[in-house]
Amino acid sequence: MQERGLKIKGQAIKLGDNINTDLIISGRYKFAITDMKELSKHIMEDIDPAFSAKIVSGKSIIVAGKNFGMGSSREQAPLVIKESGIVAVLAKTFARIFYRNSFNIGLPLVETDTDKISEKDLLEIDLDNGIVKNLTKEAQAKIEPLPSFMQELLREGGIVNYYKKHRKLPQI
Numbered sequence: 001m002q003e004r005g006l007k008i009k010g011q012a013i014k015l016g017d018n019i020n021t022d023l024i025i026s027g028r029y030k031f032a033i034t035d036m037k038e039l040s041k042h043i044m045e046d047i048d049p050a051f052s053a054k055i056v057s058g059k060s061i062i063v064a065g066k067n068f069g070m071g072s073s074r075e076q077a078p079l080v081i082k083e084s085g086i087v088a089v090l091a092k093t094f095a096r097i098f099y100r101n102s103f104n105i106g107l108p109l110v111e112t113d114t115d116k117i118s119e120k121d122l123l124e125i126d127l128d129n130g131i132v133k134n135l136t137k138e139a140q141a142k143i144e145p146l147p148s149f150m151q152e153l154l155r156e157g158g159i160v161n162y163y164k165k166h167r168k169l170p171q172i
Contacts, residue, residue, distance in 0.1 A: 006127035006151055008088045008108060010061035013054050014119040015047065019064050020071035021098065023047055025080045039076065040084040057085030061125075063117045064091040069098025078102040088125055090114055090132065103150055106158035112143045127151060147172070 023046055025039060033039045044051035054060070062068075062081065068091035069077060078101045081089065088108040102109050110125055112132050117123065121136040130145035146154075149170035156162040162170060 006108075006146075006154060008061070008125040008127070010059045010087050010123055011056065012063040012090075012117050012119060012121045012123055013051075013060055013086075014117065015044075015062060015064040015068075017065035017092075018067045018070060019044075019047070021069060021074040021077040022071055024069070024077040025074070027074075030074070030076065036076075036079055036083040040080045043080050043084045052084060055085050058087060060086050061123055062086055062089040062091075063114050063121075063123075064089065065114060066092045068094050069102070070095040073097040073101070075101055078105055078107050082107045090117070090123070090125070103153055104159045106154055106156065106161065108154055110143055112141050127154070 024044060025042060026046055029039055029042055033042075041052050068089060077098060082105055088110060089102070090110045090112055092114055093111060094109055099109055108125070108127065110132060116137070116139065117134060121134050124133040124135055126133070127146050128151070130143045131140055132143055133140045149172050152170045153159055153162055156165060159169070
C-alpha cells in the first residue's frame with residue numbers, strides 16, 4: 001500500500017456476487033497447509049484455477065459484487081488475500097465478520113458500486129478523501145471516507161502491529 005494519505009493504486013481483477021470464504025480459500029487446505037505464502041497460491045482456485053497467476057503483487061485490486069466474504073468467519077480468507085499481494089478489495093457489500101477481520105489485519109476494503117469497473121481497469125483509491133478513480137475510463141465515484149481509527153489500523157498494517165507500536169488500541 002502506498003503511504004501519502006492512504007492512496008492505493010492497482011489493476012482490477014473482477015469477480016461476481018456472493019464470494020464466500022470457501023471460494024476465497026478452500027476448506028480442504030485449512031489444516032493441510034499452515035504457511036500463508038503457500039496457502040495464498042490456492043486463492044480463488046475453485047472459481048478460477050489460474051487466479052493466482054493474475055495477481056501482480058502490490059498492484060492488484062479485487063473488484064466484486066454483493067456480499068463479498070460471506071460464510072464462515074475463517075480468518076485465513078483475508079490473510080490469504082493480503083499475502084497473495086492484493087492491495088485492496090472493492091465490493092458493493094461485505095459480510096460483517098469478513099469486513100472486521102480484514103481491517104484487523106490491515107487489508108483495505110471499500111464499499112462502492114462496482115458495475116462500471118472492468119477486468120484490468122487501472123484504479124486509484126483515495127481513502128482520505130473518499131474517492132475511487134477509474135483511470136482507464138476517466139471516471140470516479142464518491143465513497144464514504146474511512147474513520148480515522150480505521151485509517152490508523154491500515155497505516156500500521158493491522159491491529160496487532162498498531163498495538164505493538166502504541167501499546168494501546170486506537171481511539172474510536
